[in-house]
Amino acid sequence: MKIKNCFLTVLASACILGVCAAGGCSQTAGGGEKPEWMAGKDFSKHLEISVGYWNIEEMAARTQPDAIQKYIEELLNITIKPVSVTWTNYKEYYQMLNATDNLPDVFATLTISSNDSNDSAIFEDFINSGAIRPLPDDLTGYPDLNSLFDDLEYTRRQDGKYYAIPRVSFRDEILGSTDAAMLVRRDWMDNLSIDDPKNLDEFIDMITAFAKDDPDGNGIDDTLGYNVNNLVAIGKWVMLGIAPECNTYTWVESDDGTFVPCWTTEGFKDVVAAYRRMYESGGLDPDFYIKTPNAVMEDFANGRLGALEYKSAAGSLEDLKALWDRYNDKPFDECVDILHIFPAPDGNCYSNSSFVSWSESFISSQVDDEKMERILCLYEYLLSDEGIRLTKYGLEGEDYELDKDGSYSCLLDTDSQSTIRVLQEKYPSIYLFANLASLNGGWSDFEETEANYLRYGRHCVTLAKKDVTWNQENTIQLERPYQFLLFPKETSDIFSTTNAFNSFVKCIIGEEDAVLMWEKVLDGYKKQGLDEYIQRQNERYFESIEAESPAATRRSTSACISSR
Template identity: 25%
Template sequence: MRLKRLILFTVSAAVALGMLAGCGGGEDGADKAVVIEVDRWYPTSVRFPDPDDDIVLETIRKELNIDLKYDFSTGRSQEWRAKLAARAASGDLPDVIYFFNMMDYRTARSQGYIVPLNDVLNASNLPENLSYITEDMLRSISDDGGLYYGIPNRMGPMLEGMFIRSDWLRELGLEPPRTVEQFAAVAEAFAKRDPDGNGKDDTYGFTSGGCMSCQDFWELLSAFTGLASPDEYLADGELKGGWTSPRYREYLRFMRDLMAAGALDPDMAVNDSNRKTQKIVQGQVGIFHSTGYPADVIRQLRANDPGAEIAYLPPLEGPAGAGYHWPLVGVGTTIGITTKAAKSPEKVRKIVELVDWMNGEEGKRLLLYGAEGTNHVKERGEIRMLQGRQNDYLEVYNLIGDRSKFLSDLDVMKAFHSEPEEFETVKSMIEGGGKRGSVYGLGYAMERSELIDRLKSYREQMAARFIYGNASLDDAGWEAYVRAHDGEYGGGRVREAILLDLQKGGFLQTDKK
């Protein structure tokens, strides 16, 4: 289906974006495909098809007259950030940046290499397939002046959860943990009681992919803090949680004790996602977090150990109660258009057209299912995805977010999770998500980038130091952390700004302060 060509720019919009007036020649020519370069990080390595067999890029060139190119990075996300910063500093920017979290989006916004899009996309001129974008979503990515610098992706069901080696449980005579205390006991047993029976001290209870406050820890955090993040959240008209809260301190003590007991992978702070996966499939890890059902991880593990069994671990109960309160957000990922692309109104128009097409039926189906015979087959009129890593690249190309955003559609769920046990697990993962969101993600409060970026680095550094036992969690140590957090690193000013935003928006009464 061909898209209607959208006239998205007025003279005022072009001025606001600092665009050049001329459009003739070069890649903006009528017959020459418009080159669009996308910079994207993805957590694991991906096998891309040969250019001649790449149905996605071929279709986009044919349907949209766009020559889409990707600068793809994997491994530790911090290395991608350093590479992107170097590109920005040298003026060698891509046209589009896929921001997989809002911290990186806000950094780019504050550093000025992505452009405001208020005059490009707003409630009065949204293309048909971007009609999911709401004013609240745009507010949640706006700066203090109300300018937003991205095209927000649609939100869908969160597909996060932990998985456990059920064969190790059986070998050691253990039950699946249901509480954080039971989790600690099982993790320590997996590390110390030789669950694989090889006579070697080579297993860990739990590992992560590097970041000490990211998805790998969300479920454990939720059990202690009431949110799958130490960020503040609203409950009963009050502001709760936070990185200096007693509940976060209790979580850190729990993790420190696990590390001291040898239950955790000692390299988890320096792993990347690829190294985490490698340890799981090599049979070194008993419990791990997965975004999405870990079908490929299970396949690789069973290739190395045919007797390996993996089971979903429902949300744990802890001091904050039972349930998994993931950070329900107005925007989880967004696409930024750079100052380089903004020099060409035609290029920006084509970027919006591309994103609109990807959200439409033709683009969505292609990016979900790929090519018949290569990525999927049809059985009795239903699509069933073929197993293997040949499908991974579809999500990398997809600028509208991962496939989990569409799993509320049962046909999509059946295509990707056709085995009955897997299908039921995915349903359980979706149902296990709570409905509590941080004040930032829901757009109730603005994150001030001039304060938050340095503060977040300090928080991450101190989380690792506390968990590894390199900083004290006694009263004196905690008070020193709180003083630095609230004073030198601006946490107190951030909280004051949160309170002000909540009061202005009517979400928090003055007497609740």
């Protein structure tokens, strides 16, 4: 159906695409007008820029650019060469390209914002080997980029330079709480007369009932209790009610001011015990450790799984709803709800904390100054109001209209799909451009507006707003020592987060007492030098802090993001 008259007041007329301050514009290659910040930049030479990003194979396969890509290329007088990688091969692929001097000009990866210490070592290797180059010292010619680094100044390396362009997720920290959420089949809870769990025992009772008490009423033993969409994130929500600081397997600050991996703490033993209980009760999917993320999502979408540990941002919920609609005749909004976290042992409710940025972009050392400027212009444009609007709503006059008051009308023939799906089908490149520089995770994506209803679906927006509002009003958001977390750690296969996590899974599915198994794991690590490894990381970190300037020292430990 043709959707029109879906008016929005959130788009001010001063931000209309292509309009800029008087005297500050020039013509693009396609005849449009450049934003003011482009004034004075020389785009006369056409440049080819290769861009590495996840799952852009459809864009890479096209022989001709779509209209969104063409618009951006003409604006900046560039040709973009997409390099598609997958989530399973990107680290190894980039390392192979680096070894053969074939890195893309700019590429997205996950190192400094990873919870695995070995990933920060990859970042260090890229710098020390000369694979990537630092950004210019002066970024004032790129106002949105400059503002980003003002907010994320703690991503500056010890040599005073920035090597990574952070991919901003949530500029307001409380929005990061939506990275840990529990989606639940509310209709199953109603069928079994189950109230929202108020503690761990009630949560285990609920997921066990989902698995064993025929919640869908079909008389067949075909349901599962609880699983997580990505195994390495297991417990990100549940642990908030058990041992909150452990919920992302990262390093935490001890009482004496030093830092230790959370999985070495006493609280993590309670996590191990809790997950063994879930596994033995049948509430935790018996195959949780071998299922792919897609398989888990399909379990929930096709009516097999009752509780899905996932995310509650509207975009994530829209992904789930799209899958649900493919498999399920029952309306998503009548069946799916979000649970609020139950209190931790100290009586408080906690919410997740995430880096303001998640993943980052590096620029190859093969890039010269001229191409560097053009790459920074690409990122600046994607961070600007004009760029965000283009990647959210498409082309003005083609996909939407603005009236003189800045109100928006959708021109897309959606056929009951979300506008996200329609735009991605129409413009395959929009997936790259909407996510390369930022995830656009502002409060505007959580507001219950007609634009968001069209973009994500009404129920997805309602659930997202419900969850983040409750977290804001009722939880203590975790603090993280981001300055220490960003500091490069010594590479270690033995003491890596991945290795510890694999040991955790073995304790969940093992036959001996789970806590005793975990204590044996820790004893084994200690015999191999865990305590000395931890001490070395702390010594290196505090030595670097002492070597910094007074201003840098003042920022070092104050970079932990607080909840309010």
